[in-house]
Amino acid sequence: MQKKLISEWISVGVLSERTGVSVSALHFYERKGLIKSQRNTSNHRQYPKHVIRIVSLIQVAQRTGFSLEDILLELEGLPNRARVTLEDWEALGLRWQDELDKKITQLTELKDMMADCIGCGCLSLEKCRLLNPSDTLGEKGAGPQRMTE
């Protein structure tokens, strides 16, 4: 029986099929520097098989709210993109958990501010923390606080 040869390189169509990501999105990822291909002798893009794992990682990160820029920074920090290890994955997961905790805290604060605004509708620059959340000078009173210092 002849052993089936498994290529180390795959086409964009196969990468799309294996990851569930559209071909146009994969091209976009490539333009953003998240994944890399090379051209075969027929001038078609081909990707090393390890890119399947990278694309999966991108999908997970996007689902948890990370931007492609954030993801690119993380990918650039990996010791070896061709071989994402369990340790790499755990380290990424811990960093992302910290980021998610921060986002959850921020969103909870926004939710609390929103609760204060429901039924109010004033949208006052002086009073509304949702409209003007970092108005530290407003605590000193109305008007141009810096002009009076």
Ligand code: FES
């Ligand atoms: S709308 Fe009135 S406090 Fe935000």
